[in-house]
Amino acid sequence: MPRYALKVEYHGAPFAGWQRQADQTSVQGAIEAALGNLEPGPHTIAAAGRTDAGVHALAQVAHCDLARIWDPFRLSEALNYHLKPLPVAVTACAPVADDWHARFSATGRRYLFRLLMRRAPATLDAGLVWQVPHRLDAAAMRAGAVHLIGRHDFTTFRSSICQAASPVKTLDALDIEELDAPTGPEIRFHLRARSFLHNQVRSLVGTLERVGAGAWPPDQVRAALDARDRAACGPVCPPQGLYLAGVGYDNDPFGPRD
Template identity: 70%
Template sequence: MPRYALKIEYHGAPFRGWQRQHDHPSVQATIEAALRRLDPSIDKITAAGRTDAGVHATAQVAHVNMSREWDPFRLGEAVNHHMRPAPVAIIGVAPVSDEFHARFSALGRHYVFRLVARRAPITLEAGLVWQVRKPLDSAAMQEGADRLLGHHDFTTFRSTMCQADSPFKTLDRLTITEVPHATGIEYRFDVRARSFLHNQVRSFVGTLERVGRGHWTPDDVTAALKARDRAACGPVCPPYGLYLAHVEYPEDPFART
């Protein structure tokens, strides 16, 4: 059965996350329903990672086995047609070998979190950024972020509902960049690792925002990490500023599309 990789963009607000759920809308179920309009034999699609309710994606990756060969462009167009008006789009389709697996072939995931500081309410980007009212100390947040880099037991920054076998992960990058924003400042968190624990990125951002406000110091971040205790974590930030921005593979399946 021909296998295709799908690059997917979605607005997470209407969904209970990526994973198919009984009686709740999900991104996975939306795409699968559209695919079955084209090929009723399709069972399921497999994604690089499961995003939570309200989390967005600019480049989620999934794979699907079809019963016949499709022109990649036509497959993407057909799936997009059948998903309307849901805020989900297939932005890339590539034929891949049977050995390609969206989840297990991935070498790393890249998330971006957008936090905007301004007094006026967010209007045009409501539901797409987390807003705070006062500017933050980005240098202090970066110093706190640097304390989290490397291989650690991240129990403190792991949801109690996390199903991962181990709390140990290697954080490769956590950088904070200031970006001009209308009447305010956007703090863009660039977070990269091979894989993440449940709520790990949102736990990082919520904790670092506390550092940026001056309520914590970078040393408090180190102490929280060493505590290996969920109760030592700062507040978990809302999901709607978080984006799955890139999934890395040994060879980019979309490089030729």
Template identity: 75%
Template sequence: MPRYAMIIDYDGGPFAGWQRQSQDQPSVQGAVEAALARLEPGPHTIAAAGRTDAGVHGTGQVAHCDLPRDWDPFRLSEALNFHLKPLPVAIVRAVRVADAFHARFSALERRYTFRLVQRRAPVTHDKGLVWQVLNPLDAEAMRAAAAHLVGHHDFTTFRSSICQAASPVKTLDEIRIETLPYPGGQEIRFHLRARSFLHNQVRSIVGTLERVGAGSWQPEDVKTALEARSRAACGPVCPPQGLYLTGVGYPQDPFAD
């Protein structure tokens, strides 16, 4: 059967996460599979590059599916978007790919961005899309702290106690901290890149770096926490609404023109 890869954009707020849940728990995967069933009868299963948690968003999630019918990719994306209404899920692009392509196992890297807004006034337009803190943060201190986390490490401190990964050892290729103007304050974006991430790793890292920016931790304390290899040494885990899966890298980009 023809295989198709899709870039999927979604607001994670209304969902219990990417992965299909029980019928009373809406999921992004379940929404796309239901839309596929409207096009072609029968059960459908799609595989994604990353299983985002409840409340986490996607702007560059990649998934693939096999369909009996040979669809024009543009018509497939248009038809799916019609059947996804009014849910906040959109197929940005669909392409035909080789049978060997797998959205998860073919991936070489995942890219996440976390959006943090610092201002005193309540956030309005970005409500549910950012993590808001009230007091100023020292971005340079956070950058110094983040440098201790880049590279090949045991990230036991920064993974959930229910993480199912076989090993806590990961290579974090990049943490880039960007500051942007924001009405009445500033926005800080944390860009992280790695082949794969542990459960809650990004939110644990950002929550800990925020403590450094607030002055409660020193940059060197993050190195100490990492070396402790203990979940108890981690800072607070930040809320999910600021987290976005923004892209997935493959040996050959299936979406390249």
């Protein structure tokens, strides 16, 4: 059975997350239903990561096995036709080897978190950012973020229902960008690691927001990390500002990134 890698973009608002659910709309379920319109099912696809309800993706990666050989462009076009009107699209498609796996072949994941700083309600960016009504000190947040880079026990910053075998992860990058966007000043967090714990990104960003707001000194981030206690974490920020921005592979089936 030929296997295809799919690069997928979606707006997370109408979905109960990536993972298929019996009684709720999910991204996985939507794509599997679209595949069922192309070839008799059932179809089961695998993804590089399971995003939570409300989380978006710029470049999620999944793979599917089909009964016949498809032209990649025609496969992506056919899937997009059957995915309408849901806010999910296959932006690239490529044939891959039978042993290539969207999750297990991945060498890294990148996340983006957008935080909008303005008092007036967001309109154009509604559902796409976390909005706070106050300005944040980006330099203080960078000073706090320094404590998080590298290999650590991230027990403080993972969900109590996280199923990972170990809380030890290596955070390769946590870059904080200030941006004067057309809709207002933003802070954008860019995170990169081989893999992440459940709710890790939202826990880190929520904690750093407290630093930027002046409620925490930067060194308290280190104390929270060392506590290895979920109670030491700052508030977990909402999902709508979070995006799965990309997945890395030794041999990227979609070619080199721009």
